[in-house]
Amino acid sequence: MPALKKKRNIHEYISGYVDGEGCFSISFSKRDKFLVGWETKPSFSVSQNEDRAQILFLMQKVFKCGFIRRDYSDKTLKYEVRSLNDLIYKIIPHFEKFPLLSDKRNDFKNFKSVCLSMERNLHTEKNGLQKILNYAFKMNSSGKRKYTKAEMQKALR
Amino acid sequence: MPALKKKRNIHEYISGYVDGEGCFSISFSKRDKFLVGWETKPSFSVSQNEDRAQILFLMQKVFKCGFIRRDYSDKTLKYEVRSLNDLIYKIIPHFEKFPLLSDKRNDFKNFKSVCLSMERNLHTEKNGLQKILNYAFKMNSSGKRKYTKAEMQKALR
Numbered sequence: 293m294p295a296l297k298k299k300r301n302i303h304e305y306i307s308g309y310v311d312g313e314g315c316f317s318i319s320f321s322k323r324d325k326f327l328v329g330w331e332t333k334p335s336f337s338v339s340q341n342e343d344r345a346q347i348l349f350l351m352q353k354v355f356k357c358g359f360i361r362r363d364y365s366d367k368t369l370k371y372e373v374r375s376l377n378d379l380i381y382k383i384i385p386h387f388e389k390f391p392l393l394s395d396k397r398n399d400f401k402n403f404k405s406v407c408l409s410m411e412r413n414l415h416t417e418k419n420g421l422q423k424i425l426n427y428a429f430k431m432n433s434s435g436k437r438k439y440t441k442a443e444m445q446k447a448l449r
Numbered sequence: 450m451p452a453l454k455k456k457r458n459i460h461e462y463i464s465g466y467v468d469g470e471g472c473f474s475i476s477f478s479k480r481d482k483f484l485v486g487w488e489t490k491p492s493f494s495v496s497q498n499e500d501r502a503q504i505l506f507l508m509q510k511v512f513k514c515g516f517i518r519r520d521y522s523d524k525t526l527k528y529e530v531r532s533l534n535d536l537i538y539k540i541i542p543h544f545e546k547f548p549l550l551s552d553k554r555n556d557f558k559n560f561k562s563v564c565l566s567m568e569r570n571l572h573t574e575k576n577g578l579q580k581i582l583n584y585a586f587k588m589n590s591s592g593k594r595k596y597t598k599a600e601m602q603k604a605l606r
Contacts, residue, residue: 304458305550308465311504312497340469344551347468393462394501 302354307390309347314338314396316403318428320439322447329447332415332424334407336383337372345369357382379407402427418448459511464547466504471495471553473560475585477596479604486604489572489581491564493540494529502526514539536564559584575605 315337323331340348342362348371352358357378360371373383384404391397405427406415414420422445429441439447472494480488497505499519505528509515514535517528530540541561548554562584563572571577579602586598596604 300547301458301461304461305465305468305547308462308467308504309469310465311462311501312466312470340551344468344553346551347465350550390457390462393507394497394503396501 302350303386303390306347306351306354307387307392309351310338310387311392311394311396313340315432316396316399317432318403318406318424319437320428320444322439326416328416328418328421330415330421330444332406332410332421332428333374334376334379334403334410335372335374336379336403337370339363339368339370342367342369355382355386376407376410380411399431402431421448459507460543460547463504463508463511464544464549466508467495467544468549468551468553470497472589473553473556474589475560475563475581476594477585477601479596483573485573485575485578487572487578487601489563489567489578489585490531491533491536491560491567492529492531493536493560494527496520496525496527499524499526512539512543533564533567537568556588559588578605 315335317335317337319333319335321331321333322329336358338348338351345360345368348360348369351371352360355373355378357375358371358373360369362368363370373379384407387397387400392400406424409415409420409424409427412420415424425441425444429437472492474492474494476490476492478488478490479486493515495505495508502517502525505517505526508528509517512530512535514532515528515530517526519525520527530536541564544554544557549557563581566572566577566581566584569577572581582598582601586594
């Protein structure tokens with residue numbers, strides 16, 4: 293990668309890149325050990341073909357968090373941040389300062405609401421998780437989910 | 450789309466977006482009417498799902514050129530610039546000023562070389578087209594082409 297010229301605004305560049313390639317998602321797993329029965333897992337990720345994945349490493353350096361892993365199924369690399377602390381104190385503030393300009397910003401808003409709810413531990417009790425479901429099921433409407441909202445609501449104990 | 454705040458650097462944002470989603474390509478068509486037998490067609494394009502295609506309209510507005518069309522096969526919209534004049538005087542200068550940071554910049558460099566060669570009409574004579582083939586076949590190595598370089602070189606008359 294060429295040395296960044298001082299005049300470059302890499303933060304705007306990253307927001308533009310993420311507008312196209314990034315994904316804010318909330319997934320849920322059944323966890324019998326958890327009192328509420330479900331684990332809530334927020335993730336910010338960006339995938340790219342390996343031969344032009346330089347921006348993923350740049351993001352890891354700029355955000356000072358997250359991991360890069362190989363996806364053997366489709367020859368891509370994925371940059372991912374799962375730590376709630378990193379999401380709240382590093383990723384979310386970036387997109388507050390350099391907001392997405394497409395409707396993907398709606399995903400970001402719901403993602404932020406879930407992360408802030410989790411910081412208050414709302415995901416560990418029934419009423420709080422109900423609210424989180426409302427945010428999460430508005431996101432990535434084109435993506436597939438293992439459980440429907442109705443199934444999860446029914447299973448909430 | 451929200452009003453752009455003055456402090457936003459939309460040019461960096463666009464370069465970041467294009468680094469992920471954009472495509473610089475040179476395609477060739479057989480044209481018996483052309484003395485050299487081939488038409489050289491440069492294209493800069495960006496595709497996006499229709500429900501978050503706002504950036505395509507923003508690019509059209511910022512670059513003051515290009516067209517947006519619907520791709521019925523996969524529910525996307527595509528922003529595309531094919532005019533050599535627009536490519537040379539509007540698109541290429543943008544990416545000179547706000548360069549791509551991934552290896553996609555190599556595609557851009559070859560694309561630029563082809564466009565500048567075309568401005569000198571090199572694509573209309575055999576030796577010039579040979580040079581253009583060298584640039585074009587270094588690009589988008591993962592993409593499919595109708596004709597191989599060898600086929601085209603053989604057919605050059």
